[in-house]
Amino acid sequence: MYVSMAVENYEVIFDSVGDNATLRQRTLPLSVGGVGVDSIIYDSISLAEFNVPLKVFDTVSQFRIMRTDTTLLSDTLSVYHDNNMEFLSLECGCITYHTLRRVETTTNIIDSIIILNEDVRTSIESTGTNIRIYFHSDD
Amino acid sequence: MTEPPRIYVVLIVLALTVVMPVFAKEREKTPFLSPLFRGVSVHFDLASPIMGLTAGKNVYNYEAMVEVSLYDRFFPCVEVGYANVSHTIDEKSYKAQSPFFRLGMNLNLLKTVKDGKAQNIRNYAYIGVRYAFAPMTYSIGNVVVKDDYWGGETVIDYPAELVYAGWTEIVGGVRIDFIAGFTMGWSVRIKTLMHTSATSKDLFWYVPGFGKNGTTSFSFNYTIGYTFRTPETKRLMNIDKAK
Missing domain, CATH: 1.20.5 (Single alpha-helices involved in coiled-coils or other helix-helix interfaces)
Structure with missing residues (x-):
């Protein structure tokens, strides 16, 4: 049972005039990993949504997100959060929950990012996706 | 005349x-014939030390009980005990020690009056209820917290804290007078943890008097002791014996 931040990928498509925008979930081949960590969480996998762990002993977690189907530069996603360590039981030990405070990103492949649900919990306890990434449209 | x-x-x-x-x-x-007060029983539980050790090798649990016989039908009782727990799981340690107290009543399931005469109640089956309470001190130590992906590790100790835990019990058992007032009995108990001043029931690995974690616990008691009967009760019993 792990606590991880749930992320979903979206894009905004405008009509030819540019007046009307449509939201669409986007499946993209991505590589995702923590900044400063050698291990990659997702290595060139087609993803419409994904989960990443936040830091237990720090309040800023940064991730490098790269589209593997283009030569565009990767983006760095910065997540600012509070940590709340809770003792579960003698058998399970402690678990650390997070509360999202702010998110920032560079804008090479990502257009923008929003917090949907600030409470980061386990997949069993989760009440919904935590953040939504709007990627630049290919159109 | x-x-x-x-x-x-x-x-x-x-x-x-x-x-x-x-x-x-x-x-x-x-349903009842005088006298109201029939006697007092004092019992020591021989099973709880064994039951404690089945939960963990360093769980020591002792308890004793006093009950009053009213019409040989109702048995208000007080139970007291003490438990000392020191347990380790995956290098995490749990320590707790506390006296515990139970207050309740047993109900004799046999008829105490038949044909207008008091019955010779020496052996009987009973059911009962208890409310129990433990003002316990517990501590948890050496809890290792790791961040498997980003790295880092720390060890947390939760220092000793005084909290209370309260629970209810449903009891069923038998009591046997095996010789001249010396009595023994067996009982089984289902316990439900009702409330605690701790932030969560999950913090407890073992609650003195209640048992091992969770919200429901089960225990078995084998008691041995002595029943002090009033002279009038003895007379009642002898009358029925003669009959």
Whole structure:
């Protein structure tokens, strides 16, 4: 049972005039990993949504997100959060929950990012996706 | 002194033959016969030390109980005990020690009055309820917290904290008078943890008097002790014995 931040990928498509925008979930081949960590969480996998762990002993977690189907530069996603360590039981030990405070990103492949649900919990306890990434449209 | 007329004697006898069965029936309906106070029992539990050790090798649990017999039907009781727990799981340690107290009553399932006479209640089956309470001190140590992906590790100790835990019990058992007031009994208990001042019931690995974690616990008691009966109770029992 792990606590991880749930992320979903979206894009905004405008009509030819540019007046009307449509939201669409986007499946993209991505590589995702923590900044400063050698291990990659997702290595060139087609993803419409994904989960990443936040830091237990720090309040800023940064991730490098790269589209593997283009030569565009990767983006760095910065997540600012509070940590709340809770003792579960003698058998399970402690678990650390997070509360999202702010998110920032560079804008090479990502257009923008929003917090949907600030409470980061386990997949069993989760009440919904935590953040939504709007990627630049290919159109 | 003149003898009463024979007709009166006949009438009295006839009246008694009509009235007495009515009185007898009324007496049969009477659920309790005096005296109210029948005696006091003191028991020590031999099973709880073993039950404690089945939960963990460093779980020591002792308990004793005192009960009062009312009409040999109701048995208000007080139970006291002490538990000392020191347990380790994956290098995480849990320590708790506390006295615990239970207050409740047993109900004898056998008839205490039959044909208007008190029954010789030496052995009986019973059911009962308890409310129990433990003002416990517990501590948790050496809890390792790791960040498997980003790295980093720390060890947390939760220092000793005084909290209370309260629970209810449903008891069923038998009590046997095996010789001259020396009594023994078996009972099983289902316990439900009701409330605690701790932030979560999950913090407890073992609650003194309640048992191992969770919200429901089960235990078995084998008690041995002595029942002090009042002279009047002994007389009642002897009357029935003679019968």
